[in-house]
Amino acid sequence: MMKTLLTSTALVAALALPAAAQDYTPDPNATPGGMITVTYKDDVATLDPAIGYDWQNWSMIKSLFDGLMDYVPGTTELRPGLAESYEISDDGKTFTFTLRPGVKFHNGREMTAEDVKYSLDRVTTPATQSPGAGFFASIAGFDAISDGSADTLSGVEVVEPATVRITLSRPDATFLHVMALNFASIVPKEAVDEYGSDFGKHPVGTGAFKLDEWTIGQRLVFAKNEDFWREGVPYLDGVTFEVGQEPIVALLRLQQGEVDVPGDGIPPAKFQEVMGDPAQAARVVEGGQLHTGYITLNVGIAPLDKLEVREAINMAINKERITQIINGRAVPATQPLPPSMPGYTEGYDGYAYDPEGAKAKLAEAGLADGFTTELYVMNTDPNPRIAQAIQQDLKAIGVTAEIRSLAQANVIEAGGAGQAPMIWSGGMAWIADFPDPSNFYGPILGCAGAGEGGWNWSKFCDEGIDAMATEADSMTDPSAPERLKMWSDVYMKVMEEAPWVPVFNEQRYTMKSARMGGDDSLYVDPVSIPINYDYVYVTE
Amino acid sequence: MAAYLFRRLVQSALILLGVSFITFVLLYVLPADPVRQIAGRSATQQTVENIRHQLGLDQPMLVQYARYLSGLVQGDMGRSYLQKTEVASLIAARLPASLLLMAGGIACELVIGLSLGVIAALWRGRALDQGLMVTSFVAVSAPQFVVGLLLLYVFAVQLGWFPIGGYGTFAHLVLPSIALGIMGSGWYSRMMRSAMVEVLRQDYIRTARAKGLTRARVILRHALPNAILPIIAMIGIDIGIFMGGMVVVESVFGWPGIGQLAWQAIQRVDIPIIMGVTLVSATAIVLGNLLADIVTPFIDPRIKLR
Numbered sequence: 001m002m003k004t005l006l007t008s009t010a011l012v013a014a015l016a017l018p019a020a021a022q023d024y025t026p027d028p029n030a031t032p033g034g035m036i037t038v039t040y041k042d043d044v045a046t047l048d049p050a051i052g053y054d055w056q057n058w059s060m061i062k063s064l065f066d067g068l069m070d071y072v073p074g075t076t077e078l079r080p081g082l083a084e085s086y087e088i089s090d091d092g093k094t095f096t097f098t099l100r101p102g103v104k105f106h107n108g109r110e111m112t113a114e115d116v117k118y119s120l121d122r123v124t125t126p127a128t129q130s131p132g133a134g135f136f137a138s139i140a141g142f143d144a145i146s147d148g149s150a151d152t153l154s155g156v157e158v159v160e161p162a163t164v165r166i167t168l169s170r171p172d173a174t175f176l177h178v179m180a181l182n183f184a185s186i187v188p189k190e191a192v193d194e195y196g197s198d199f200g201k202h203p204v205g206t207g208a209f210k211l212d213e214w215t216i217g218q219r220l221v222f223a224k225n226e227d228f229w230r231e232g233v234p235y236l237d238g239v240t241f242e243v244g245q246e247p248i249v250a251l252l253r254l255q256q257g258e259v260d261v262p263g264d265g266i267p268p269a270k271f272q273e274v275m276g277d278p279a280q281a282a283r284v285v286e287g288g289q290l291h292t293g294y295i296t297l298n299v300g301i302a303p304l305d306k307l308e309v310r311e312a313i314n315m316a317i318n319k320e321r322i323t324q325i326i327n328g329r330a331v332p333a334t335q336p337l338p339p340s341m342p343g344y345t346e347g348y349d350g351y352a353y354d355p356e357g358a359k360a361k362l363a364e365a366g367l368a369d370g371f372t373t374e375l376y377v378m379n380t381d382p383n384p385r386i387a388q389a390i391q392q393d394l395k396a397i398g399v400t401a402e403i404r405s406l407a408q409a410n411v412i413e414a415g416g417a418g419q420a421p422m423i424w425s426g427g428m429a430w431i432a433d434f435p436d437p438s439n440f441y442g443p444i445l446g447c448a449g450a451g452e453g454g455w456n457w458s459k460f461c462d463e464g465i466d467a468m469a470t471e472a473d474s475m476t477d478p479s480a481p482e483r484l485k486m487w488s489d490v491y492m493k494v495m496e497e498a499p500w501v502p503v504f505n506e507q508r509y510t511m512k513s514a515r516m517g518g519d520d521s522l523y524v525d526p527v528s529i530p531i532n533y534d535y536v537y538v539t540e
Numbered sequence: 541m542a543a544y545l546f547r548r549l550v551q552s553a554l555i556l557l558g559v560s561f562i563t564f565v566l567l568y569v570l571p572a573d574p575v576r577q578i579a580g581r582s583a584t585q586q587t588v589e590n591i592r593h594q595l596g597l598d599q600p601m602l603v604q605y606a607r608y609l610s611g612l613v614q615g616d617m618g619r620s621y622l623q624k625t626e627v628a629s630l631i632a633a634r635l636p637a638s639l640l641l642m643a644g645g646i647a648c649e650l651v652i653g654l655s656l657g658v659i660a661a662l663w664r665g666r667a668l669d670q671g672l673m674v675t676s677f678v679a680v681s682a683p684q685f686v687v688g689l690l691l692l693y694v695f696a697v698q699l700g701w702f703p704i705g706g707y708g709t710f711a712h713l714v715l716p717s718i719a720l721g722i723m724g725s726g727w728y729s730r731m732m733r734s735a736m737v738e739v740l741r742q743d744y745i746r747t748a749r750a751k752g753l754t755r756a757r758v759i760l761r762h763a764l765p766n767a768i769l770p771i772i773a774m775i776g777i778d779i780g781i782f783m784g785g786m787v788v789v790e791s792v793f794g795w796p797g798i799g800q801l802a803w804q805a806i807q808r809v810d811i812p813i814i815m816g817v818t819l820v821s822a823t824a825i826v827l828g829n830l831l832a833d834i835v836t837p838f839i840d841p842r843i844k845l846r
Contacts, residue, residue: 126590131580197624216633217796244794409572
């Protein structure tokens with residue numbers, strides 16, 4: 001994800017974090033047993049952890065596979081996973097992981113350091129076509145494997161059967177988060193070889209559940225992994241995922257007691273009805289998510305190339321009203337980072353809604369009579385309605401925005417090609433891959449994403465800010481206060497240049513059946529979306 | 541007959557070739573890059589180019605098309621870009637469900653449409669007739685998405701007579717079949733009505749009445765078969781209409797057919813699946829039309845195949 005080069009080093013003392021330091025206290029009321037039913041509209045494309053990158057398969061893969069790192073359930077706090085402990089060298093470039101003994105794959109074989117090496121080679125080799133390959137760019141030898149001149153990552157070495165050493169080509173504060181991504185899951189070579197391209201339909205991992213049945217287009221059944229390496233979990237005997245279910249049908253079935261969790265959430269049209277009924281509202285868990293919805297202002301297209309114009313648009317948008325369009329399922333945003341992300345700048349108010357001030361800014365730019373531009377938007381509800389609200393807000397300051405409502409893939413294409421003056425990000429908005437502030441910068445605001453086809457649709461590229469970002473990421477401890485302060489500064493600098501209008505941060509609302517037990521945080525888990533299958537339980 | 545059949549089969553093959561070419565060109569010029577969909581939002585330019593090269597998407601369009609065709613004639617429909625699974629096996633896994641739903645839809649539109657048409661014809665000009673014709677007009681115009689949800693809400697949620705979506709038993713089949721067939725039943729009721737009205741005016745009907753047959757026997761034995769036959773031949777054409785309707789009905793009812801597969805593939809620009817489903821549907825439509833043309837002369841000897 002970060003393509004920038006190292007410009008400074010930060011010296012940090014070697015860290016050795018024992019597993020016990022960050023353990024999770026199991027729920028004393030949890031009772032083992034029972035199956036739950038979860039529904040999704042879209043079929044599951046694949047359960048291959050190197051490939052899967054969808055809303056619905058992300059948490060499924062998390063329950064079938066494990067990586068060296070993991071998160072404390074319901075939080076954004078890192079904890080060791082298949083690694084029992086790890087050490088980081090003083091220069092922040094060498095990570096030595098000691099593997100947990102006795103961890104078995106679903107096929108019964110014990111996991112070793114060779115599997116770690118194989119899995120990292122597999123996800124980065126171009127033949128795998130992994131959408132996550134770029135996350136591993138800081139591992140030494142990444143460039144060689146991705147251009148085909150090597151077939152293995154030189155930076156990953158098996159030291160002993162239970163020890164693996166990973167050397168980075170530059171310090172990377174996000175590396176431990178990367179090792180907790182699904183893409184870094186450990187897979188057994190023999191199973192991948194056996195199934196080839198169909199491994200995604202026959203997944204074999206070390207996770208809390210294993211795939212028991214998959215009837216294409218209808219259902220997937222996960223069964224509890226009796227040999228799971230974490231004591232006492234999972235509680236459930238299994239999970240049935242029924243696919244092809246419209247969210248509105250899923251809600252009806254939940255009301256009839258046939259479904260426990262509708263994976264796609266509460267349909268917008270039914271939201272007020274559900275929340276207005278106390279019995280149903282009591283079963284809805286609300287939580288933040290690492291999401292920001294924004295309007296991109298293409299700095300390469302006149303007159304959006306003028307700072308005053310971008311500031312004027314920021315001041316013209318009535319964010320409160322836009323959150324009302326989605327029934328208040330969001331909080332107005334002031335900056336690119338969502339409030340629950342480390343590095344968020346508290347106390348910053350952003351650009352206040354001020355149409356008069358916006359007109360003055362336009363006059364300053366010599367555009368007192370306004371101008372005409374285009375607003376691209378994805379064509380599914382509620383996005384066109386949001387685009388109309390934006391259009392009206394702009395009209396009020398004399399700017400005429402024509403709405404281009406297109407299919408998702410076409411908007412992404414127009415954004416990547418730099419053809420779109422303005423894009424409302426709804427339906428394609430950034431949801432963090434991992435809970436670190438850097439994840440909102442590189443691909444969507446940094447120079448790395450500003451090239452042809454990149455996701456930085458503003459085409460905003462400020463080398464000074466890029467250098468600050470690189471410096472922040474060269475620290476070893478991802479949660480060091482100095483590092484988070486640097487990231488806060490990065491986003492404040494970005495806001496000064498106003499390449500985005502941050503509009504809102506969506507809240508998550510997970511609905512569950514009355515029999516579902518477990519802490520609320522498990523139902524709005526920031527990492528296992530929608531819910532953390534490994535730790536929830538049923539009460540009847 | 542054999543010469544006719546041969547000519548029609550050649551024509552059909554040419555039509556399918558044309559369909560494949562047009563679909564391929566449309567997908568090629570579509571302003572959406574499948575490689576971006578595979579590579580994901582965090583991919584580097586290098587990753588994107590690697591994938592483009594591996595899939596042969598960096599080749600000129602005609603080369604890509606030729607490769608696709610040469611695979612196709614060997615029975616290889618390619619692999620899904622996103623699922624990595626063979627398209628043929630994905631379609632094969634879902635085709636039975638779609639065929640079942642189509643059969644259900646056809647049965648439904650015939651039973652509802654023909655019986656209503658006969659009733660309307662027998663009471664033509666009266667309030668019942670007018671009421672039925674207005675109803676059929678509503679049935680023809682109602683969006684299938686709305687009809688489907690309405691059926692689900694009333695008969696599955698409120699009354700609990702049928703399961704709320706899903707697949708597996710006969711009970712699962714009923715509501716989606718009605719949702720799919722109701723539009724056709726509107727058409728059929730109107731056509732059946734006019735065919736019936738036409739037949740009832742014929743001399744042989746009067747003769748049958750004159751020789752003292754009961755009204756019921758005249759209608760069931762003499763009028764109905766003659767009115768119904770030309771309509772039966774239209775079922776072949778319905779297959780094409782159903783192919784479109786199935787996309788909607790399958791997604792409302794969670795029916796695991798190829799319509800659902802196509803819909804999801806279109807959203808993700810998964811070209812091999814879109815091509816595969818389009819060709820399978822086009823084949824069904826071409827065969828349906830062919831069947832309709834072959835059956836017609838058996839039904840109506842005045843028509844000869846040349």
